Amino acid sequence: MQRAFFEEAARYVLRQIDRSLDVFKDTFPAPASQNHIYPGIANVEWTSSFWTGMLWLAYELTGAGKYRKAAEYQLASYRRRAEEEIATDTHDLGFLYSLSAIAEYKITGNPAAKDTALKAADLLAKRYFPKAGIIQAWGDLNDPEQCGRMIIDCLLNLPLLYWASEASGEPRYAEYARTHVRQAAKYLVRPDDTTYHTYYMDVETGEPKYGNTHQGYADDSCWARGQAWGIYGFLLSYKYTGDAELIRLAKRLSHYFLSRTPEDGVVYWDLVFTSGKEQEKDSSASAIAACGMLELAKQLPLTDPDKRLFEDQALSILSGLAQNYTTKDIPESNGVLKHAVYNKPRGMGIDECNIWGDYYYFEGLVRVLTSWRLYW
Ligand code: GLY
Numbered sequence: 001m002q003r004a005f006f007e008e009a010a011r012y013v014l015r016q017i018d019r020s021l022d023v024f025k026d027t028f029p030a031p032a033s034q035n036h037i038y039p040g041i042a043n044v045e046w047t048s049s050f051w052t053g054m055l056w057l058a059y060e061l062t063g064a065g066k067y068r069k070a071a072e073y074q075l076a077s078y079r080r081r082a083e084e085e086i087a088t089d090t091h092d093l094g095f096l097y098s099l100s101a102i103a104e105y106k107i108t109g110n111p112a113a114k115d116t117a118l119k120a121a122d123l124l125a126k127r128y129f130p131k132a133g134i135i136q137a138w139g140d141l142n143d144p145e146q147c148g149r150m151i152i153d154c155l156l157n158l159p160l161l162y163w164a165s166e167a168s169g170e171p172r173y174a175e176y177a178r179t180h181v182r183q184a185a186k187y188l189v190r191p192d193d194t195t196y197h198t199y200y201m202d203v204e205t206g207e208p209k210y211g212n213t214h215q216g217y218a219d220d221s222c223w224a225r226g227q228a229w230g231i232y233g234f235l236l237s238y239k240y241t242g243d244a245e246l247i248r249l250a251k252r253l254s255h256y257f258l259s260r261t262p263e264d265g266v267v268y269w270d271l272v273f274t275s276g277k278e279q280e281k282d283s284s285a286s287a288i289a290a291c292g293m294l295e296l297a298k299q300l301p302l303t304d305p306d307k308r309l310f311e312d313q314a315l316s317i318l319s320g321l322a323q324n325y326t327t328k329d330i331p332e333s334n335g336v337l338k339h340a341v342y343n344k345p346r347g348m349g350i351d352e353c354n355i356w357g358d359y360y361y362f363e364g365l366v367r368v369l370t371s372w373r374l375y376w
Pocket of ligand 1: 153215225342
């Protein structure tokens, strides 16, 4: 019964992918939709690979060559982006290359995909500040506004570095990732199991400075998607390092996230809100958290009393999304999940679809329906 429900949910995602298969070929969906329609843009955003990642998921779920062909076609664009350093002043190289080049390399063994991902890892490694032990999130390394700023989202970029050490035999990439994740655990996680979105380090002395927010409601509130990045991200580093502290952190952050999740399974854009109609939901945060909790349930030993809880909660989030948050009632939409928020303080993508929400929702469904091997 439950399987049939999730199969139907995945069929809807496949239908939405099919309608855009010939559209997003040389262009990519913009980060957020406008009136529930993604415009096509060049490969310049941090989000291009969520579309390519959905193509790989679709290929793995169905075995249909059309998805593989479409995903493989896009490798040249990622290669050019890394070689010509087009909009690469960002830590989001991890998102960009894990779901495109690394996914392709893991699935097909294409050496050009491996080479492309290693180029991206080199660019990401240049953003590491040894004294502070962190990877700078955004912008030029000399930009005083951004210098020494780490953000919780970066945890999803670290797998590119761990993978690069495995693929190249060069330990420094993984060392940077290990050091960064320790700093993130120390400074981004607060004692009440909430998280800062961003934190500044002094890159000259290595001293911590202060935390604040960029996309949350307030500096001391808990931005919902940041918490979700933390759940999934600390766990991914646990998988690569075996550091038990990181799985404990993923559990703590998950418990907090669940304690702020409303009845319908989908959080508000900041976890300071838990009810009412005045504030928007962020379906993408719940989709990310569901993937993190499914992985958490997988990693926890049978003896852990929370193993079952996280699996049940993840399934309940996915089924809440499938029941009430898809674009089924908006026939003109080329998105999958509605009611997401990109950046509320800056008025971007509010109550729209966003492409990472679509990706993680689909990843969650593919996790439930298959024994999926991570691209991360
Ligand atoms: N990583 C950027 C965001 O979550 O909006």
